[in-house]
Amino acid sequence: MAAENDGPDRNLPATPRKLQKAREDGQVVRSRDLGHFGAIAAGGAVLVGFAPQIVGWLHDLVAEALRFDRIASTEPTVMVERLADMGGKLLWIVIPMGFAVGLVAVAGGMLIGGWTWSFKPLQPKFSKLNPITGLPRMFSKQQFVDALKACFLALVLGIVGALYLKSNIETFGGVIALPLPAALQQVGHTVLGGLLMLLLALALFAAVDAPWQRYMHATRLKMSHRDVKQEHKEVEGNAEVKAKIKVRMREMSRRRMLAAVPHADLVVMNPTHYAVALKYDDAKMAAPRVVAKGADLLAMSIRDTAKTSKVPVLQAPVLARALYAHAEIDREIPAALFAAVAQVLAYVYQLRAALAGHSPMPGELPELNVPAELDPHNKTENAE
Template identity: 65%
Template sequence: MADQGAQDRNLPASERKLKKAREDGQVPRSRDLGHFGAIAAGLALMAAMAPAATGWMTRLLQSGLRFDAHTLSSTTSMAERMGELGTQFAWAMLPVGAVMVLVALASGLATGGWNFTLKPIAPKFSKLNPLTGLPRMLSADRLVDTLRSCVLALVIGLVGGYYLSQHVYGFAATLELPLPAALAQAGSDVLYGMVFLLLTLAVFAAIDVPLQRFQHAKRLKMSQQEMKQEHKENEGNVEVKAKVKARMREMANRRMLAAVPKADLVVMNPTHYAVALKYEEARGGAPRVVAKGADLMALRIRDLAKESAVPVLQAPVLARALYAHAELDREIPMALYTAVAQVLAHVYQLRAALVGQAPMPGVLPELPVPAELDPHNKPSTAPSAEAAE
């Protein structure tokens, strides 16, 4: 099952998984690049300091090889002298070591970037279990790293051995030279030998950097199921989102229906569309749409309007235009001002007639609704008779 799961992981890691991996301390690092950078910086610094270092080493050796009777007669004096010489040498090598450490850190940042986290050093008791640790030790990535380290050690040993075998007589000849010349010659031979080792490390670093990035990307690959699960977690469960949307629609419909009894009239297209309008003279502006719906919702708006004694007017073209182009709780479009004004005037006159304050209005005239606002008035694509002729 584990092999099957590994084979299914053929998709590149998502941004979320890469971010989580960085938080866990999983970033590509090349130790060979760090070794190469540190040794290269150390060699460059020593080469730049070679003239001064040769004179300093000469004086240090001359001082170390100068004894007197008091020093030879007391082991304590000899120990103090050796400690003093060792301290001087350590202080001289400290800048070189500091530069090598900084360059090694910079080399690590070059491959994986800056990533500060304490999770890799946090105690995990699962790592103490040999049953779970053994598969990690025998994984393909571990075997590749082990093989690469063995090959690197073997190649460095061969290069170093070959260089020593070719210069063994030169090293022996330095014993016959004066101390300053011997130090200069030995330093030059060691420097050239380190250059050959540095070239070897450069080749391995050039191979190791893309290899580490490839292995890192391979370890973080995802399967189709993992990608779907992550997408579901990012976007939220589809069923839950659908329920939330349904609940929000239900609440919006309740608020909309609660505004119907306060409307001035409801314009209907007998059974398909219903739009409730309200005009507030004190507020100014145009009439607002307080409710609208189609099919079953249109019937609910109609029934609620009749229960609340809100006039329901059959105006199919206007109802369709208002439903298609007017937004809820917003003023009607300017193109429908005249038609809605005629409808409201008709309703107000009808109300006045019912209480005996005005004559009964006649049949509602044809409303001036622009044809382009009626969604049922689609332009014909058939050629005209004159064009056909």
């Protein structure tokens, strides 16, 4: 892991997606020194807060333990029962303190990294059993810093403890001459003073270790430009593949539209830019429907297909632009264009009847009733 993430090109901070994946894998910021400080501080707080009760319990427990009779000293079973009874009473003191210490230790661990629930760190990884692949992890920068920090912490705590014991050696020696209640009280005060000294040293280490662990966690998760691009491709999709898919979809749509043109009733064109093919079946449709539309080269293809299939092609620039801008393929035309399209369809039907010899040839296509606001060219002119 260290060798993998220490590359010179990994100089970009981790993205939110990578941070989330790392959290799901159980990789979060944790500070052992902060947990140790919290655990010892919680234990000290419990001792101080319940000191009178604890001293009273210890006094009664020691007094009972030192009370012997002939039966207890000659019958092993009685001695075992007494030991079990005293051990149970002692557990009532130790278990609540241990629970409080453990709870604070867990809370201290989550303080900088937050809560996460993952079984992935517990899954066996046989690759870690390979000593060859494990050597880089053993001599990584992280392991070196952790080992150096642990040694320094042990040295500091040892020095603090040794100096405190040296300065209070006479106090501990004088406890023997005191009555039991006074001896317990004296030992409690002395131990509390040493505990405060150790807590001060642990607090200094925790204040340094917590930011350091944040820094090391961010360093391990750094990404290169290539990693960021690869993640973007995974999230958004490969741009080249998406472009090819769009081209393929446009080609399929183009073929489908051209295949529908021979079945259209007419094609309305703006001579060179727009073409819209319309179909109307009064038995099945409530209004004319657009079966194909296109601009520029696609418009020319629609026109050529329509002429080859003998579908009427009418030059109606304003209507062609309005249909192209506001009508969707395989959808009915907008209601505002019903009148104009009805005029065109009536003209086409008259033309077909004339070609079949059933009626005289119609004149020029009448002026179409196309609302000005539906003409995109008219909007452009008004905007200018």
